[in-house]
Amino acid sequence: MDACNAQLIEIWQAPEGNGGRIRVDHPFDIVPGQYMLVRRASDLSSLPVVVFPSSKADNGLITASSLPVDWTPGEQLSLRGPLGHGFRLPASARFLGMAAPNGDPSRLMPLIDAGIRQGAAVSLFLGKLNERASFFPLPAAVEVQPLSALPEALVWADFLAVDISLRSLSSLGELLGLKGGDQKLPCLGQVLVRTDMPCAGIADCGVCALKTRSGWRLACKDGPVFDLEELIDVAG
Amino acid sequence: MDACNAQLIEIWQAPEGNGGRIRVDHPFDIVPGQYMLVRRASDLSSLPVVVFPSSKADNGLITASSLPVDWTPGEQLSLRGPLGHGFRLPASARFLGMAAPNGDPSRLMPLIDAGIRQGAAVSLFLGKLNERASFFPLPAAVEVQPLSALPEALVWADFLAVDISLRSLSSLGELLGLKGGDQKLPCLGQVLVRTDMPCAGIADCGVCALKTRSGWRLACKDGPVFDLEELIDVAG
Amino acid sequence: MWLDESAIQKQDLIIDPPYVNAAGSLGFYPEASAVSDWHLLGAFITNPVSLKARKPAENRVCINFADEFLLHTGLPNPGFLAVLKRYTQRWVRSPLPVIVHLIAEDVKGLAQMVRRLEVCENIIAVELGFAPDTSADEAGRLMDSAFGELPIIISLSPYQVSTIAPVLVDSRVSMVRICEARGMLPDDNGKLVHGRLYGAGLFPTALQAVHELAAMGLSVIGGGGVYTNAQVKALFQAGAAAVSLDAVLWLGGLNLDMLIGESIKEQ
Amino acid sequence: MWLDESAIQKQDLIIDPPYVNAAGSLGFYPEASAVSDWHLLGAFITNPVSLKARKPAENRVCINFADEFLLHTGLPNPGFLAVLKRYTQRWVRSPLPVIVHLIAEDVKGLAQMVRRLEVCENIIAVELGFAPDTSADEAGRLMDSAFGELPIIISLSPYQVSTIAPVLVDSRVSMVRICEARGMLPDDNGKLVHGRLYGAGLFPTALQAVHELAAMGLSVIGGGGVYTNAQVKALFQAGAAAVSLDAVLWLGGLNLDMLIGESIKEQ
Numbered sequence A, B: 001m002d003a004c005n006a007q008l009i010e011i012w013q014a015p016e017g018n019g020g021r022i023r024v025d026h027p028f029d030i031v032p033g034q035y036m037l038v039r040r041a042s043d044l045s046s047l048p049v050v051v052f053p054s055s056k057a058d059n060g061l062i063t064a065s066s067l068p069v070d071w072t073p074g075e076q077l078s079l080r081g082p083l084g085h086g087f088r089l090p091a092s093a094r095f096l097g098m099a100a101p102n103g104d105p106s107r108l109m110p111l112i113d114a115g116i117r118q119g120a121a122v123s124l125f126l127g128k129l130n131e132r133a134s135f136f137p138l139p140a141a142v143e144v145q146p147l148s149a150l151p152e153a154l155v156w157a158d159f160l161a162v163d164i165s166l167r168s169l170s171s172l173g174e175l176l177g178l179k180g181g182d183q184k185l186p187c188l189g190q191v192l193v194r195t196d197m198p199c200a201g202i203a204d205c206g207v208c209a210l211k212t213r214s215g216w217r218l219a220c221k222d223g224p225v226f227d228l229e230e231l232i233d234v235a236g
Numbered sequence C, D: 001m002w003l004d005e006s007a008i009q010k011q012d013l014i015i016d017p018p019y020v021n022a023a024g025s026l027g028f029y030p031e032a033s034a035v036s037d038w039h040l041l042g043a044f045i046t047n048p049v050s051l052k053a054r055k056p057a058e059n060r061v062c063i064n065f066a067d068e069f070l071l072h073t074g075l076p077n078p079g080f081l082a083v084l085k086r087y088t089q090r091w092v093r094s095p096l097p098v099i100v101h102l103i104a105e106d107v108k109g110l111a112q113m114v115r116r117l118e119v120c121e122n123i124i125a126v127e128l129g130f131a132p133d134t135s136a137d138e139a140g141r142l143m144d145s146a147f148g149e150l151p152i153i154i155s156l157s158p159y160q161v162s163t164i165a166p167v168l169v170d171s172r173v174s175m176v177r178i179c180e181a182r183g184m185l186p187d188d189n190g191k192l193v194h195g196r197l198y199g200a201g202l203f204p205t206a207l208q209a210v211h212e213l214a215a216m217g218l219s220v221i222g223g224g225g226v227y228t229n230a231q232v233k234a235l236f237q238a239g240a241a242a243v244s245l246d247a248v249l250w251l252g253g254l255n256l257d258m259l260i261g262e263s264i265k266e267q
Ligand SMILES: Cc1cc2nc3c(=O)[nH]c(=O)nc-3n(C[C@H](O)[C@H](O)[C@H](O)COP(=O)(O)OP(=O)(O)OC[C@H]3O[C@@H](n4cnc5c(N)ncnc54)[C@H](O)[C@@H]3O)c2cc1C
Pocket: C023, C048, C057, C071, C072, C073, C074, C075, C101, C102, C103, C104, C105, C128, C129, C130, C131, C132, C194, C195, C196
């Protein structure tokens, strides 16, 4: 799919921005962790907004909380994607750890759903747990824990997914409880790196650049999902 | 009234811009020819739009065709006015001539209504008559004629009202059929001068300045309605 | 040789509270109806005044575009003497100290105007504006002719900063004010019109200019497209000594306290 | 004394159709997927390339504000030799002639890079970018070291016009391109960040700059915040010899023909 028409059907307030339901005029497949670019058809020059679906609705998608606050239901949208590389959840994974340090699990929701579908036990580690936990409706099967419990839990997990901002990436090691010298990874895992992506790869602008074990990479093209081991000893 | 809240209830397309119905939260009195400043409550920095009511609706007003095309019904507005000096229709006037060279009579509508109420015969002279006449619903009592008929008609009129743009003001004499030397006014009259009014008098910015017999005047403060004789031998 | 101290001394100019209107935004004197909370401003800057009267530009116009608008007016004003006659008494009675903005055209005319303002009451400074293409040398000569008893403010558009700011460092100029950028747009008929730019879209370049000037050690009045308290704060953070407001003052029903009150309280 | 003609001769550079992408808007080579109608552009301008590799700026960011956005990236690039290695073959196979944008830092490094590009295929010109505070003298020296077999384009932000444009008149420079203005904005945390500005709000100052440069007799590539066909027309009317597109190319699903096609047909 190149670009297609869509419509904003419904919006709701979420702690980090508005969430919304979008009707899409075109069938599409999207892997958890991939993103879409959305803009108002009427906007002359605004940059597209990066949207991570939190689930698929009939003929469309539910977006994670990233819509501009001045978008109102009924707006005609133009949508492009899916773009980037999403999560690869090992089919054999039975114990999944998911972490959203900013307290918003919506970008991880499609992966949580996929985990439950393949019969895995899912624990979700949320920052700002007290403020946020009640906000996001979660499947009953998910066990929710504070972010500080993440390091202990990693002993039993066989796959870890983290949604973290580029700005916080340098504290990824700390988040997982790795000490300075201790670089051994607790388990396999992947990291969704949230960042501005103004050009979405068209210009190699470098706003979304991050240093990985293999050198500089662009979140918009090479990510936004990266293997944990690519990031950990660089950032940790 | 200083500034008050309002809401855009309904819009419709008109040849020179959208018209609309605005609900106003506050009682107000406005003389035909006076203007209001309207802006979207949500707009950070756009200049207010100059609006001439074409009639009063219950709790609000119907605007002449000057609303920005991206304003949609339901928008919260902020409204200021009435501002400026409107028409003074002589109570004794029995034969009224009204002229709208751009073919849009909506700014003259409140004056037409007032004329009919005081029992006067009203003739309306419209530019672009063929394209426009059917667009604007007019009271049955109004006789509509092409703009080119204006000079002859002025013989019998005892009051003339013209809605003209600042840019066209220099052709006012030609419009009334006055020859180069012939400066005798056919009748009493007033002219509504349409122009940008960005500062509405707050800054004396001068965008709306026009030369009158008494010197430079500002449409926003001293007008937008001026006596015909103030303009005619300057502009004619 | 004796060093003439006054020759290099900057004249102190304190604007308190640190807010002004931009020249051209509120007319020639503080009209009671224009702003309800005058006490929030530290001084009133007049519209630009030229020695001789200036008529409105033939093709005067206001053109909206994106989050901006272009104003082409020709800076009409009745000329210096007529302005004095009409407004001196109003300046005396003004709720705020007055800064008169002079269009700096030639050395002699400018000196005349400044000398005449020195004997007026309630005027705390003179602000000079230069033509868009004024060179650093010309600007220096004009400035020199204006120095006297009144502190001098120089208004520069962001585009004039790189040319003229170097002349201001180590000069007797008291403050620099960032004024409107200039631009060009097609009018309704497609004819290109140049003029001054207003609107939020002008803010990022104004903020950058303030930062540069403050880094040069100049005392800066920053402004250009300011509509929110967050913008006011950013200007102070960039080093502004005071903030000027322009088209926000035309919105009507404005609560100045909301726009700048919070910043005042925090100081 | 014999007049050395080549010393003052401008090298002809024809961009046909008269449209280019701005440096920094489409990466280092014309990637097939980025634009579907390459034939509407007359040349491809690369991202800025420096002699040594440049890392992304520590505080790289994109900040939205009004109808604009500020991009602070640090102009990351792998350095001249790495760029040559990666892209020379792609330039040869490019559907468009290529213009390489070089970050002009010092005379020697710049001369080296230009000499090396003279032997590459399908490169029709070199474009030079200067640091924001480059003086006219420095710009002149850098330019001089770049003249050789390839036509030279100078990219100037609107703020650099008054300083640097006078040096370009009667020089051997083939064209001038108006590039992004610079500005400053607070980021999410209130920290001030400087960077390049994009968006429709930049257009009026860009148009004004084009008009000034064209009036000086320079051949100008105009651009900055172009999103509509009416803007394209206004640029040609102001005297632009060609038009450059920037962030409009990032909107996706763009119909270039709608944006510039109409103007092409009318010529
Ligand atoms: C000598 C000079 C001094 C200036 N000083 C100031 C100042 O103190 N403060 C300020 O805000 N702006 C000043 N400016 C003007 C400023 O640079 C802009 O021109 C101004 O912001 C007005 O914009 P505008 O488009 O509304 O009108 P203008 O740009 O003034 O346009 C009006 C018309 O008058 C013409 N014009 C402009 N100045 C002169 C002049 N001096 N003599 C004859 N014709 C002229 C222009 O070419 C234009 O066609 C000055 C301009 C000049 C030429």
